[in-house]
Amino acid sequence: MGALSGAGPAGGPPVGDAVWMRVEEVSAAAGARRRATVLAERLGFGGERLGQIQLAATEMATNLIKHARQGEMMARIARNGGSAELELLSIDRGPGMADVRGSRVDGRSTSGTLGIGLGAIDRLADRIGLHSLPGHGTVMFARFHQPGGVIAPEPPYCGLTRAIDGETECGDAYVARVEDGVVYAMLCDGLGHGPLAARASREAVEAVERMVLPARPVEILRHVHRRLSSTRGGAVAVAAVDPAARKVRFAGLGNVAAWIVGSGRRQGMISVPGIAGAQARTFREHVYDLPAGAAVVLHSDGLTDRWDPGLQPDPSGHDPLLVAAALMRDAGVRHDDRCVVAVAPRDGR
Structure with missing residues (x-):
């Protein structure tokens, strides 16, 4: 890798x-x-x-x-x-x-x-x-x-957001950064939907954008929790994907789904109950193995968790946008804001 x-x-x-x-x-x-x-x-x-x-x-x-x-x-x-x-x-x-x-x-x-x-x-x-x-x-x-713009290498992550019908702002948001070979991805599902939910998610994104890395996911989650105290709050998931070490560190608070996906199988990662910015009794971080060719996928509860990994694009051979888009199609059936982010590092990336 x-x-x-x-x-x-x-x-x-x-x-x-x-x-x-x-x-x-x-x-x-x-x-x-x-x-x-x-x-x-x-x-x-x-x-x-x-x-x-x-x-x-x-x-x-x-x-x-x-x-x-x-x-x-x-x-x-x-x-x-x-x-x-x-x-x-x-x-x-x-x-x-x-x-x-x-x-x-x-x-x-x-x-x-x-x-x-x-x-x-x-x-x-x-x-x-x-x-x-x-x-x-x-x-x-x-x-x-973009004409005349800088052509940067394709990043090893991609996400999609989609607002609930009738709203112009999506209450879900994500951000991803690469530092020292580690991909840090955060997804926030603002409580409810509409402008107030979108404000909470934007606060979470800005908190991660400005945070000094490297940092453990549990530290990032605590930081986001503090930043959301002036908002209605939300569910938050943070993953640090280290392809060189073949490890994923994860910390989640509330109802955001997190998976390691590859070879037609998936493994769930554990979040604790709570609402970032409001209710958080404890913060926990877990470490998982990252199989070769696997992706890490985070999605809000606007997507159901009843999707078949065997029908999804193989992350080892497809762009992360295809991984995110196929999941949005297959699992994004709920009447809610929707967000999915896929981190799919490959050899040479």
């Missing part, structure tokens, strides 16, 4: 930097194109490159409309330290694909249509990721580097 390079804090996008949309009717393709254009222009894309992003967004939406069921897309500005990218993500519960590699070649289709969509996206994007299972569905992303 190669050493992980340092990286600045990265977390969920602020309001306005991400948009989720249902893609189930023909008219949705135009909406996806418009929303991707707005975000791309904010990053300085223009001319031919902007047109390529518009084409990729249209093709991604069209694929969902033609081939999928319950198709959704997300467009967002993803920032990592001094670098920024536009990300397009699609998820569905459609028929899936048996030949993922072949599906990315122009002219290949499983439905009798002209199979140019995935091939076009593959050519246009700076990076693409795809995971699909027959009968279960597909998750796919395309990334476009």
Whole structure:
């Protein structure tokens, strides 16, 4: 396992930097194109490159409309330290694909249509990721580097947030940092939802962003607990993932789920009851083995814990965004704010 390079804090996008949309009717393709254009222009894309992003967004939406069921897309500005990218993500519960590699070649289709969509996206994007299972569905992303910006190495973590229907702010948030080869990830589920829950989660994120590392997860959790005392509080989980030592240190308070996932299996990590910022009788830290190729996944209770690890992308061979997106699709069935963060260090990262 190669050493992980340092990286600045990265977390969920602020309001306005991400948009989720249902893609189930023909008219949705135009909406996806418009929303991707707005975000791309904010990053300085223009001319031919902007047109390529518009084409990729249209093709991604069209694929969902033609081939999928319950198709959704997300467009967002993803920032990592001094670098920024536009990300397009699609998820569905459609028929899936048996030949993922072949599906990315122009002219290949499983439905009798002209199979140019995935091939076009593959050519246009700076990076693409795809995971699909027959009968279960597909998750796919395309990334476009900000023009003139710094192209940083892909971080070994990624997260997704989604507000409950009817709210513009998500009450869940996450942040991840890499220090001395260790990935520190924190997820906060603000109590309730809406602006007050979002304020609590932002306080938790800022506390971890400003904290001096290295530190034990239990110390980070205590620090977050103190910072949340002026808010309504929330459930908090903190993991320190050390791929060189093959260990995970974890401390959690409240109803946030934490898992070690790999090879079609999962192992839960233990949180103690309480509410960060309000009720915390005790803080405990546990140490777990990290098998080769495994990922650490944290998610709020907006996702059910009844998901099958055998149907999830293998973290040793897939981008953390695919790991997070597939879980959001399969487990994010509750009417609540949702957040999931996946830490998936791989060799050389």
